[in-house]
Amino acid sequence: MLSKFRIRGRLFIILGLNIALIAIMGFVAFFMATSINGKLSLVLGRDLPGTAVLLEADRDLHQMLLAERGLLLSVPGTAEYDNNMKSYRENMEQADSRLKKFIAVSFSEEKKELVDQYVRDRAAWEAVSNRILELRARSTGEASPEAVEMAITDGAAKFDIMREHINKLTEIVDNDAKDAGQEAAAAFERLKLILAIITFGSIFVGGALTLFISNGITGPLGRMIAMLRDIAEGEGDLTKRIKDQSGMETQELAEWFNQFVDRVHNIIKDVAHNSSQVSMAARTLLELAGNLSSSSGSMTGTSNTVAASAEEMSANMNSVAASMEQFTVNIGTVATSSEEMSATITEISVSTGKAKDITGQAVAAAGKASVQVNELGCVFRSKLTTDSGGN
Structure with a gap:
């Protein structure tokens, strides 16, 4: 019961x-x-x-x-x-x-x-x-x-x-x-x-x-304790499951514990699979290391060639330095000429200002003349109109 x-x-x-x-x-x-x-x-x-x-x-x-x-x-x-x-x-x-x-x-x-x-x-x-x-x-x-x-x-x-x-x-x-x-x-x-x-x-x-x-x-x-002891001592069989059909809370506990063991089992299988992949990657890295070792010799020769080229480049840089000194002197001459040119440009600017004033006065006179011409045009048109009416 x-x-x-x-x-x-x-x-x-x-x-x-x-x-x-x-x-x-x-x-x-x-x-x-x-x-x-x-x-x-x-x-x-x-x-x-x-x-x-x-x-x-x-x-x-x-x-x-x-x-x-x-x-x-x-x-x-x-x-x-x-x-x-x-x-x-x-x-x-x-x-x-x-x-x-x-x-x-x-x-x-x-x-x-x-x-x-x-x-x-x-x-x-x-x-x-x-x-x-x-x-x-x-x-x-x-x-x-x-x-x-x-x-x-x-x-x-x-x-x-x-x-x-x-x-x-x-x-x-x-x-x-x-x-x-x-x-x-x-x-x-x-x-x-x-x-x-x-x-x-x-x-x-x-x-x-x-x-x-x-x-x-x-x-x-x-x-459950026996199973956990087996797992803790390193002899755990994760394929085992607890069977409890009592209908009490212990059955529910056993079901959840079995699900936990299933997940742990799956995780361990994934870890084993990943371990094999890591092993393959390690072998590939080992091969690459061998290739790198064989290539290091040729890289040493290339380094010697680069060193010789560097010495030649150093000599060329000295020539370039001498040319830069001469270029500096030429730049100084150009600077002096630039100062003289600046003074000339200043004088031209003053003359341009005066020409601007004269041009303004001419424009004003031209505007006034244009007005007078317009007035004469109006008078002339009036005159023509009057004459046409008399004939």
């Missing part, structure tokens, strides 16, 4: 499964912890306070009984008698107050029934106790035999019946606390078992998937 997925998809599946298992583990842990917390809350918030209240109420009842016995043994009007009476009433009020607290923190139908029975039996005991105290208050000396008899018989029996309800309530509360503790312990054991199963399952599934995917990745990579 996983073979259809690429590496990214496989990693996503692994991480998704791990996240799902962690989420399940967290949900189970939260649910079980909430259940355990609820059980412990019942024990700490209901059962233990209820037990403490019942124990205190039972203590108050015993204090009432002791105060009643103290009243029988003390003489009315004395401080001892008054203290016993005060203790009797205070413990009665405390017992009532603690019973109300118990009802507030721990209450059920079973407990309600016992509380109702306790209230009825306590009323019966208080009636007997009040009768005993009334008989004791009538006698100024020792307690009357009737009061003592009633206290150790009917009063004690009713007290035991009333107190038995307290004992039953305490036992029920203790059992509730024990049951809640056992349920919390069982929930904790279940939580440990579930967490252990999920943990080992996550380790097994994650390990198996990781091993499977790592093999799918490292296999093609190992073949």
